[in-house]
Amino acid sequence: MRRTTVLGGLATAALLAAAALPGVAAAAPAADAFTRAVAQLKAHSGSTLVDDGQSFTLRDVVTDADGAQHVRLHRYADGLPVLGGDLVVHLGSGNSWRGTSQSMTAAPRRGAKATVGRAAAGQVALAASTATARRVAGTQLVYDAGDTGTALAYEVVVGGMYADGTPSELHVLVDASTGAVRDSWEGVQREGTGNTFHSGTVPLGTTAAGGTYQLNDGARGGHKTYDLNGGTTGTGALVSSATNVFGDGTLANRQTVAADAHYGAAVTWDFYKNTFGRNGIRNDGVAAYSRVHYSSNYANAFWSDSCFCMTYGDGGSGWYPLTSLDVAGHEMTHGVTSNTAGLVYRGEPGGLNEATSDIFGTLVEFSAANGNDPGDYLIGEKLRSTPLRYMDKPSRDGSSADCWSSSLRFLDVHYSSGVANHFFYLLAVGSGASAYGNSPTCNGSTITGIGNAKAGAIWYRALTTYMTSRTNYAGARTATLSAAADLYGSGSTEYQTVAAAWSAVNVN
Template identity: 60%
Template sequence: MTPRSARHKRTTLVVATAVAAGALLGTALTTSASAQTPSDTTARTPLAAAPTALSSASRTSLLQKAQSGAADTAWRIGLGAEEKLLAKDVVKDADGTLHTRYERTYAGLPVLGGDLVVHTAKSGSTEGVTKAAKAAIKVASLTPRVTTAEAQKQALAVAKAAGSDRTAADRAPRKVIWAGSGAPVLAYETVIGGFQDDGTPNELHVITDATSGKELYRYQGVETGIGNTHYSGQVSLTTTQSGSTYTLTDGARGGHKTYNLNQGTTGTGTLFSQSGDTWGDGTNSNAATAGADAAYGAQETWDFYKSTFGRNGIKNDGVGAYSRVHYGSNYVNAFWQDSCFCMTYGDGANNNDPLTSLDVAGHEMSHGVTAATAGLKYSKESGGLNEATSDILGTGVEFYANNSSDPGDYLIGEKIDINGNGTPLRYMDKPSKDGASADYWSRTVGSKDVHYSSGVANHFFYLLSEGSGAKTVNGVSYNSPTYNGSTVTGIGRDKALQIWYKALSEYFTSSTNYAAARTGTLSAAAALYGSGSTEYNAVAAAWTAVNVN
């Protein structure tokens, strides 16, 4: 079977300050704050709630309109006089309903955990509000008792204890309002740079109470072409020609570029450039092979989001990210950084297995989509949902590409041989098969590394798509159990993806936990297919089957 992308006509044509999203695998970072459950919203007419594709100009216009009316919106939804809204994103449904995502400030200070989504009918009436935190924002004093130097010293100690190497504060601590748990308080946010213990860049955010000096929360900001690729065979790539030189620049997809770090760990690297338009030879000894894999993964991920959800790039603004390959030496990981709007790939153990497979590429770029929408904090249950979102949507990319060299499956990283024995990194039908991931929710699941707490949502998605019990898909055998011994009937992967994406972009917030994810996906299913529909009931059954009730 010819890969879908190989049938594309090749064209030859003459980045943000949001919180970052994560690595494919990583080290656990604990927190001392619990997530809040957002409020539910009222479901609307089935099928009228599918998102419509917005041009960059239309999206910009809607955001400008939302910002110009932000003061009125803040008053209508009951915010206090010291609170202001900053429009971040907007989604428009087929029936004209708008879902506008806002960040919040209080007395001019950023409110961490204060993000919210306002759902507005075509008539202009407010249908509901989904908030990351339910507590009213009111802080008695904005004068800190702890100095910035003391907050920075504490944050550095936290980073070192978590295994960070060569730690240093990226910038002086900034004053914020922390609303992620309990009563909102004045706090400092310190971002620690350097590297984590496995060589991954470090962007550890430490939140310190500005009155008591107590650590309140921490989370990690780095979430872990013709191309003769290593994993996907020969594929068509969109490149750019200037004179007699070709570069791995995709002018058809926002100008995405692919760079060679050549075993370095800093900077952008060197843009892949050559006199011919054939990239790599399928072997790891040719540096351009990994470049071709990365460019192909970026291309397929862009097309998946555009075709499936009408999303125009990672930030839905038509702007391409960039990719860096050959990071470090023997680096067994890949990661997304929202701070540079880029994804980075190591070459694996002994530099033999670059982490540039199709599902890994989709996984990493989906961290960027999460950062641009819900902004799920990379810690505890919200961090598990962040990782699961990348697994879920990365799986969607792999099925969408329909590449005979790498068929779609419900395995994560099956091509890159991280374990050294040919087994995948993660399994969606029964996550515990990897020896560490959770099949079901429990009160302690949030204390797991986010790559393992993600198992609950991965299992939910598999059950919603394919159902429980034994099944074979594209030649791979699965057997998915349930917590309560129930039988779950799947609704198909396409519908499951629509429900998850709608929940992510319209109902999830930065602190969504598993209970709130159930609420959000039920709201999404009700809006898309109707409350009480087969799809709605399947969402409820699949969550119950992984013990989220």
Template identity: 60%
Template sequence: MRLITSTSRKHTLRAAALVASAAMVAVGVQTGSATAAADRENGATALALSAGQRVSALKDAQAGASSTAAKIGLGGKEKLVVRDVVKDANGTVHTRYERTYDGLPVLGGDLVVHQAKSGSRSVTKATETDISVPTTSASLAPAAAKQKALGVAAAEKTAKADGQAPRKVIWAAGGKAVLAYETVVKGVQKDGTPSKLHVVTDAASGKTLFQREAIETGSGTSTYSGTVPLTTTKTSSGYALTDGARGGHKTYDLKQGTSGTGTLFTNSSDVWGSGRQAAAVDAHYGAAVTWDFYKNVLGRSGIKGDGVGAYSRVHYGNGYVNAFWDDDCFCMTYGDGENNANPLTSLDVAAHEMTHGVTSATAGLNYSGESGGLNEATSDIFGTASEFYANNSSDAGDYLIGEKIDINGDGTPLRYMDKPSKDGGSKDYWSSSLGNNDVHYSSGPANHFFYLLSEGSGAKTINGVSYNSPTYDNSKVTGIGRDKATKIWYKALTTYFTSTTNYKAARTGTLKATADLYGSTSTEYKTVAAAWTAINVK
């Protein structure tokens, strides 16, 4: 999430990300008097794996990667690299792979192999294109590709731009497979946010094929959560903001710096909140709530699913009015706002931004076009779900995005999930031109879908907030509840979405996820279909 104003810069983001894997483990058969629907949901729920089981899973899945590549019909020059394995309680295994061709990474070549306990197999691919190029010898020199990338950075007005050595890749996300270079240009964006601009350049023509910004920016403010519990660690001289219950998450003070880790917050007592600590309290609390939401609601242990905590840095820069997630440091960073007066450390910022890390570690949705809108919507969806989960009376759950930060200066929120167009830029429904919009506006239909699936259409009041959600075809949608809607989106994200998933594919993926959880003849399945139709995705 980021501030959306008339002077907002064009924002493009990373196309793929590294992910962890998990292995098959034996599970006991559940017994009892639960309903068939509950049994189905439990059976399709992902199993939680220990760190050791995950390590074994990676090794086992990679050991069988060559055999899998042959079974699904890949060419002799193609190999699979395991990114993630999700094992459902019913024995179904979803293995996510990156692909290489003749030793080169294939950007947009990711796929997921779904194998049922019975042995039946299906595949979800980011592209159906055959991966093959006439030669892997580039006519364009690496130095020329780097200069092209620096030119892209200059057009984005990236300050202090410094391009790394390009790496040769196969670009497959645009349709036909093309030999290309990927160059990472580091620098500083116009608002002071660090920049890690990835530029993909055709290795023959020098044409820019794709660009994405790897730093995920966000918006919010502090002091909205009131008095909150914190998990800290006792030290020889007092306490430190280290959360041993949540993967060792730490919160640091950058002291207005813009690099490095900073200084770990410590205190003589376990009562926090004075002075510079206030921002740290909000950041530490937001990280804890986000961790607990993913673990207790969705069964995910940490952002990468490996039980390892990220870390937070507060007091970034001078008058920096933003916050961002960075996969490279695996950390959240918060500025102090205009005049260093309002640190951007609210719960909705933490949950939204850390969800970018989850998306990166799973589907890796390209932050451009329709997949970029789905990426942004995923952060809004789970940010909203986390806010409801927190059940904090100082910031009650709602379907408004950024409602506390008053970006517009008139008390209105940044985005609305029940009718996205109320923000003046977001779209309520899908159209063929949707992908041409900024991803924060093309996220609108997916946010609208989630609201309709959760709460249904028409007028209603929830936690004191009034909503009135329309539909494209004037149909009436009856919601299935936020809990089920959240689980459906998460299962689709982790097992059926890929880097290139668009709205049509998201419909397919969520329907498959719903069939897994509740059955293909269930009310939930019919409602998912109806909610997509209600935003003009058919």
């Protein structure tokens, strides 16, 4: 799973030309919101850490029914991106100030100069990667608003390939004064396994062209599905059929997997559109695309911002193609996260990033109401003999965390995601035994769930309105409580259940 927008949600167009963020619509209301948000930031510069050397660009505007607006911005200092300096400005109706959501705790040092050269930083970054065929794919000078304070650094993207065939785009932050590695995270976000998903006979969005039918869904932004035929680069061949029938339900017919992927993309598009009014991954009506039959015996799948696409392998021994509904929803949700909060793919933010994909991948599966794959709170249960992850009790997989602790930041993001997955299950379903599992609490409390619809609405609003690139678990608690208050009121059962569910996984 892949996102090449970087820490803080900043665009990496300067690093990877293909990874440029979508342009922001120049509509007058958005422009007006941007102008008012920046003016309010300057008026409250003490709390927002704004000074004369800073500038901002608009990322997104969320407008509530009452006219309140939540303006997501990129921050720059001395013309350089501030990684981790992204923020959301909350404006009430009538331009009243409601504060900000931000992670940065100190403004960048003024007049900082780089004493380490760009080439030297590249060599340090190359040494930090474990991929093969390593190469420096791009370098830019940034301010890193990291856990150890804000400093001038080089962001170096190191390309390469992992042993299992997954491409690597390792982002390495090299201190521009000391040459030390300040931080690093993988841009390619991978799922851990693969298995086939047989969705049965389903409708597919296709387009007639030149006497054939293509997997080109014009009703959903023109989403296309391509066959890489074992390749690892490019788009491959657009899948087409003379009869408008794709696949026969067996793996002997390579179009079967293409049909699964195309269907998963359609269900995910419809889920976000029908549930949240979101018009595609970037909310701009433009579709991503899918690639199937990636590499050989590749038991993985990933989302990539640089191609704005999902990619699925065919699996290997004991595995099947990774084209199940929950995986499709999971992968495309990485794109949604990348284009909203931009949760960096390491530590606690990375765990929240993975959990967000698990949460909405699960809700996509429920929304499909497909009898061949009923909704559940298991991740990747169609991919092998045992699920990849369990939301009711994440530790059932042998690696994931049920409860928050200070050691969580050292876990792989697929395992630190367990705390948020457990929280969501408790929020939606509740504790104890149910038709979906048996979920304990970490503090011995009893939780009564509020259902998928409300729990999903709270998480989506928190993601799109309050979380930023370095939101940690404590910040996620604050963000979801703010979202619950917005949607249902601060004295509501929903608000109280959010608080109780976080406490039940030791996030207080």
